[in-house]
Amino acid sequence: MINILEQLTEQQRDEVKRQLALYSQGVQEIIPLEELEMKVAKSILQHKPLKVKLGLDPSAPDVHLGHTVVLNKMRQFQENGHIIQLIIGDFTGKIGDPTGKSVARKQLTDEEVKHNAKTYFEQFAKVIDMEKVELHYNSKWLSQLLFEDVIQLAGKITVARLLERDDFEERMALHQPISLHEFFYPLMQGYDSIMLECDIELGGTDQHFNILMGRHFQEKFGKEKQVALLMPLLEGLDGVEKMSKSKKNYIGIDESPNEMYGKSMSIPDERMIKYFELVTDFSPEDLQDLRENMAAGQMHPRDAKMLLSRTIVKMYHGEEEAEKAEQHFISVFQKRELPDEIPTVVWAGDLEVPVIELLVELNMFTSKSEARRMIENRGVKLNGVVVEDSKLQVKVEDKLIVQVGKRKFIEIKK
Known part of the structure; x- marks a missing residue:
C-alpha cells in the first residue's frame, strides 16, 4: 500500500482522502479499511474504476428509506466514476436468505422474482442512475454449475464456519430445524463475487457473514479479495425497531410529498443526525457543520427536522414539491389550519x-x-x-x- 501511495501526486493523494472520507460516512464497519484505501489509490493511479457489488433477492417490491441506506452509498461510488454491479438473485431468491430468520424463508417463484425486480428498478432509479448500472442475474452462472462444481465449492468451507452464523446458532440451540439447502445460500453469494471479480461489496450489518464469504471464496480461488462495507440498519419512526413495512414505522420512497414530509417530522430528535447521514445527499462537510450548529444551539431541533424533511422530499419529488409539502405542514400542523384540499x-x-x-x-x-x-x-x-x-x-x-x-x-x- 505504501508503494502505491508513494506513486501518487499530492493532488491524487488528496483525492484518495476525499473519497475515503465520503465512503466512510455513516458506515458501521469497513473490512478492512487499509485495503479500501489501497483499492481507491490503485483505481486513481491506473484510471480504472472499482467494481462495487450489491446483491438483491427481491423478496418484497416496495422500497422504503431503510433500503436507501445502501443505495445512497452506491450513489457516492457511482458519482465518482466507479462501476455498480447490481446482482438480482433470481437463483438465490428461490432458495431464500436465512439471515436473521428463526425459520427458513419462503422460496420465491420465477414470476415473483421478475415482478419484484421490475418494481425495484423503477424505484432504485430515484437514487442511482440505472442506465449506468451493470445488471446481472445470478442464475446465469449458478444454474450452469454441475453437481461436481457444487461439491468442489462446498469443500472450501467447513460446517463449523457455517454454524458460526448467529441465526443458525440460535436455531440449533432452540432445536429448530435447519434445512441443508440453507447452508448453500452464503456459498452462492460468495460465488457471485468470484464470477464478477468484485472489489467492494455493500450490505447491511445483517449481511456481515454472507459478504465475508465473498472474501473467503475469492481468496480460495486465487483472486484479489473484496472489501466489505457494512451499513448500519436504520431505525424506523419509532426510533427503536428496524424500519419495516410490517412494523408500520417506515417512509416509502413512492409516498406523496405531504405524507413523506409529515412522517419525516415524526422522526425522534435523537435519530435526526443518523437520518441526515444515511438517507440524504449531505456531504461530510455539510454534516459536520450541522452537528456543530446543533451542538452550539445555533440550530433549533425543530428547524433541523424541517430541513431533514424538506431534503428527503426534495430527493424524491423535487424542490418545488418539497416547498409545497413544507407549507402544507406549517398550515395544517403548526398553525392548526385545515389543508387547502380535502378529499x-x-x-x-x-x-x-x-x-x-x-x-x-x-x-x-x-x-x-x-x-x-x-x-x-x-x-x-x-x-x-x-x-x-x-x-x-x-x-x-x-x-x-x-x-x-x-x-x-x-x-x-x-
Whole structure:
C-alpha cells in the first residue's frame, strides 16, 4: 500500500482522502479499511474504476428509506466514476436468505422474482442512475454449475464456519430445524463475487457473514479479495425497531410529498443526525457543520427536522414539491389550519351511524378493531373535536370533516 501511495501526486493523494472520507460516512464497519484505501489509490493511479457489488433477492417490491441506506452509498461510488454491479438473485431468491430468520424463508417463484425486480428498478432509479448500472442475474452462472462444481465449492468451507452464523446458532440451540439447502445460500453469494471479480461489496450489518464469504471464496480461488462495507440498519419512526413495512414505522420512497414530509417530522430528535447521514445527499462537510450548529444551539431541533424533511422530499419529488409539502405542514400542523384540499366523499348511508362504522365505511381503517384503537388513543376528530367514546353515535351532516391522526382528512358531502 505504501508503494502505491508513494506513486501518487499530492493532488491524487488528496483525492484518495476525499473519497475515503465520503465512503466512510455513516458506515458501521469497513473490512478492512487499509485495503479500501489501497483499492481507491490503485483505481486513481491506473484510471480504472472499482467494481462495487450489491446483491438483491427481491423478496418484497416496495422500497422504503431503510433500503436507501445502501443505495445512497452506491450513489457516492457511482458519482465518482466507479462501476455498480447490481446482482438480482433470481437463483438465490428461490432458495431464500436465512439471515436473521428463526425459520427458513419462503422460496420465491420465477414470476415473483421478475415482478419484484421490475418494481425495484423503477424505484432504485430515484437514487442511482440505472442506465449506468451493470445488471446481472445470478442464475446465469449458478444454474450452469454441475453437481461436481457444487461439491468442489462446498469443500472450501467447513460446517463449523457455517454454524458460526448467529441465526443458525440460535436455531440449533432452540432445536429448530435447519434445512441443508440453507447452508448453500452464503456459498452462492460468495460465488457471485468470484464470477464478477468484485472489489467492494455493500450490505447491511445483517449481511456481515454472507459478504465475508465473498472474501473467503475469492481468496480460495486465487483472486484479489473484496472489501466489505457494512451499513448500519436504520431505525424506523419509532426510533427503536428496524424500519419495516410490517412494523408500520417506515417512509416509502413512492409516498406523496405531504405524507413523506409529515412522517419525516415524526422522526425522534435523537435519530435526526443518523437520518441526515444515511438517507440524504449531505456531504461530510455539510454534516459536520450541522452537528456543530446543533451542538452550539445555533440550530433549533425543530428547524433541523424541517430541513431533514424538506431534503428527503426534495430527493424524491423535487424542490418545488418539497416547498409545497413544507407549507402544507406549517398550515395544517403548526398553525392548526385545515389543508387547502380535502378529499370529499358523498355519503349515502344512514343519517346516524356508530363512529367506528363511519370510519370503516370511509376506508380510513380496514377493520373496526383498528378504528377502536385509534379512538382510544385520541387520534380521531370530528370537525376538530377529539372523539372520546368509541361507541359514539355520529349524526352525519353535510361538510362534516373526519380526521384520523395528523394527516388524514375526509369531508362528507350529502
